[in-house]
Amino acid sequence: MYESPKIQKIEKEADYVFEKFRAIDFNIKEFPELHERLVELANMPDSHFEDAVKMVQVIDLLWSDLNKKDKSKFKKEELLLACLFHDIGKSGPFGAKRDQRLMIEQIFNPVYFNVDSPDFQNASEFKG
Numbered sequence: 001m002y003e004s005p006k007i008q009k010i011e012k013e014a015d016y017v018f019e020k021f022r023a024i025d026f027n028i029k030e031f032p033e034l035h036e037r038l039v040e041l042a043n044m045p046d047s048h049f050e051d052a053v054k055m056v057q058v059i060d061l062l063w064s065d066l067n068k069k070d071k072s073k074f075k076k077e078e079l080l081l082a083c084l085f086h087d088i089g090k091s092g093p094f095g096a097k098r099d100q101r102l103m104i105e106q107i108f109n110p111v112y113f114n115v116d117s118p119d120f121q122n123a124s125e126f127k128g
Helices: 014-022 032-042 049-070 076-085 098-107 118-123
Strands: none
Touching (some): 032 076, 032 098
């Protein structure tokens, strides 16, 4: 019988997400629903939020070289924000309740929903 995956909380503080946005002069706390969703995403196992933070750091370090070669139509701050917001759609639609968001976040997280995993293969045998 299929067992639902165990939720592994990483327990990053809400201030962790705030600090990442503050580093690029964006006050995410002015947008409480977005801030809450990003904290949830940052606390999911194998979260892409950490990748987004790394991309922000890379863009910050290489911006002058990138902009010289490409003459980007985007401002540096827009690219940094895009990195940090890139996963927000994986937290569900506007107005979704926390338990609904958690379900959607798990569907998009390969730790929980990986078609190549034995658990997923066994789930196909599950008959409600």
